[in-house]
Amino acid sequence: MKGLLQKDFRLMVKQSSFFSTIGFVAVIFASVVKDTSFIISYLTFIGFMFTLSTINYDEFDNGNAFLFSLPITRRGYVMEKYGFGLIMGGVCWLFGTLIALISGQVRGTNSIQDTLGIALVFFPVMLLILEMMIPFQLKFGGEKGRIAAIVMAGIVFIVFLGAAKIAETMHVDLNGLLNRLETMDERVLGVLVAAVSVAGLLLSGRISVSIMEKKEF
Amino acid sequence: MLKIEHLKKTYDNFSLDCSMEVQPGCVTGLVGQNGAGKSTTFKAILGLIKMDGGKVTILGKDIKEFTVKDRQKLGVVLSDSGFSGYLDVKDVVSVLGNLYETFDPLFFRKQAQKFGLPMNKKIKEFSTGMKAKLKVLAAISHRAKLLVLDEPTVGLDVVARDELLEGLRDFMEEEEDRSILISSHISSDLETLCDDLYMIHEGRIILHEDTDVLLSDYALLKVNESQYAALDKQHILRQKKENFGYCCLTNQRQYYLENYPKIAIEKGTVDEVITMMIRGVEK
Numbered sequence: 436m437k438g439l440l441q442k443d444f445r446l447m448v449k450q451s452s453f454f455s456t457i458g459f460v461a462v463i464f465a466s467v468v469k470d471t472s473f474i475i476s477y478l479t480f481i482g483f484m485f486t487l488s489t490i491n492y493d494e495f496d497n498g499n500a501f502l503f504s505l506p507i508t509r510r511g512y513v514m515e516k517y518g519f520g521l522i523m524g525g526v527c528w529l530f531g532t533l534i535a536l537i538s539g540q541v542r543g544t545n546s547i548q549d550t551l552g553i554a555l556v557f558f559p560v561m562l563l564i565l566e567m568m569i570p571f572q573l574k575f576g577g578e579k580g581r582i583a584a585i586v587m588a589g590i591v592f593i594v595f596l597g598a599a600k601i602a603e604t605m606h607v608d609l610n611g612l613l614n615r616l617e618t619m620d621e622r623v624l625g626v627l628v629a630a631v632s633v634a635g636l637l638l639s640g641r642i643s644v645s646i647m648e649k650k651e652f
Numbered sequence: 653m654l655k656i657e658h659l660k661k662t663y664d665n666f667s668l669d670c671s672m673e674v675q676p677g678c679v680t681g682l683v684g685q686n687g688a689g690k691s692t693t694f695k696a697i698l699g700l701i702k703m704d705g706g707k708v709t710i711l712g713k714d715i716k717e718f719t720v721k722d723r724q725k726l727g728v729v730l731s732d733s734g735f736s737g738y739l740d741v742k743d744v745v746s747v748l749g750n751l752y753e754t755f756d757p758l759f760f761r762k763q764a765q766k767f768g769l770p771m772n773k774k775i776k777e778f779s780t781g782m783k784a785k786l787k788v789l790a791a792i793s794h795r796a797k798l799l800v801l802d803e804p805t806v807g808l809d810v811v812a813r814d815e816l817l818e819g820l821r822d823f824m825e826e827e828e829d830r831s832i833l834i835s836s837h838i839s840s841d842l843e844t845l846c847d848d849l850y851m852i853h854e855g856r857i858i859l860h861e862d863t864d865v866l867l868s869d870y871a872l873l874k875v876n877e878s879q880y881a882a883l884d885k886q887h888i889l890r891q892k893k894e895n896f897g898y899c900c901l902t903n904q905r906q907y908y909l910e911n912y913p914k915i916a917i918e919k920g921t922v923d924e925v926i927t928m929m930i931r932g933v934e935k
Binding site: 437438442445446449493495496497498499500501502503504505507508511651652 | 695698699700701702720721723724726728730732733734735736737738739743746747748749750751752774800
């Protein structure tokens with residue numbers, strides 16, 4: 436796995452101009468936009484999405500055939516992709532939180548507590564998006580993977596909408612449920628979101644391994 | 653070293669059923685037309701595609717039980733796949749160093765210099781020849797026991813091909829139990845490098861012969877109608893109708909030289925044997 440991480444980090448370093456642009460955009464946002472929490476979600480999302488771009492690099496020019504002839508396993512490959520995503524997402528999240536904190540303090544727009552609270556919510560939410568996208572990317576590859584993920588997100592939305600309608604006809608008070616979530620202790624809510632995120636990570640990882648093990652190159 | 657027993661793979665318009673063996677200390681060639689099943693065989697050996705049946709044993713171990721550690725003993729070149737073009741050779745050194753415990757960076761750098769591979773240039777900017785050299789170099793720089801090389805010399809000029817083949821000979825000389833399985837369209841490469849050759853056609857092995865025997869005992873007999881009628885056909889493997897009469901492939905050149913001094917007998921080359929084995933008909 437060390438070799439694969441090495442490869443992905445080196446591929447990423449080659450995109451230094453992309454990094455500079457992202458950093459520049461983040462700093463501009465921090466000095467212009469009032470709600471600095473956007474910087475955290477923006478940078479964390481970009482960080483997580485780097486792992487998808489490395490999957491694209493691996494597939495380019497039938498590169499996977501050679502890659503999987505090297506001393507790696509398909510399971511190891513999947514684990515590396517999630518690991519790389521977590522490292523990149525984590526680093527970008529820290530960077531984004533730092534910028535948001537500094538900007539919030541200098542401009543007096545957000546308190547430290549507010550910014551940290553938002554940052555702690557954004558990380559698992561962005562992680563959930565990554566967890567959803569990696570299996571699609573592995574199954575369908577580049578462009579098709581993104582389209583499939585968007586379609587899937589639409590289906591999930593429709594399912595939720597349908598479930599809400601059914602709940603309404605069965606006289607289940609969804610608004611009350613949501614209100615209870617809002618008034619729930621922040622720490623409990625945090626643990627709940629983190630638990631969903633970790634469960635999602637395990638499920639997504641399992642699906643990805645099964646996709647990769649069926650793939651032929 | 654490598655044993656393939658009835659390796660089966662079926663696609664819509666193609667089915668493979670291949671058996672072959674690579675002995676320790678030997679270079680074995682796999683030849684055949686495009687689409688004959690060479691790459692499918694290589695991919696199955698490497699676990700890149702699922703087998704529909706049969707058994708592949710590498711270094712005494714079933715491919716299904718092959719571990720990451722076992723894979724370190726293999727060196728692989730694939731004709732249509734390699735390192736990401738966005739990496740440079742320096743990156744490749746670092747990646748290989750982390751993947752193979754026995755990777756020799758000094759050897760790699762020395763050979764890269766010898767092959768004229770720039771360390772800081774992106775691979776996608778390399779010429780076809782440079783890419784091919786890098787692939788072979790990556791395969792031979794971690795003290796592998798078995799090299800699996802699918803068309804390693806494709807797109808190379810004569811000098812570059814010679815350099816690569818020299819590198820492979822050096823690889824074989826370093827340790828006596830090393831082996832190579834190689835496929836190539838360039839039969840002269842195989843004639844000079846391989847100890848034995850397998851010929852594959854439409855997914856089946858149609859010939860297996862020691863290269864020395866193939867070059868010394870195989871021959872083409874060019875005969876007219878009357879000579880053909882009088883010919884002892886027990887050693888004729890394939891025959892083909894030509895304008896002048898018949899062209900016949902034999903693996904008993906000496907027999908026909910001694911018994912039919914008046915007929916035209918040409919020494920067999922790998923290309924000619926392939927052509928006759930595929931286009932000719934069994935007598």
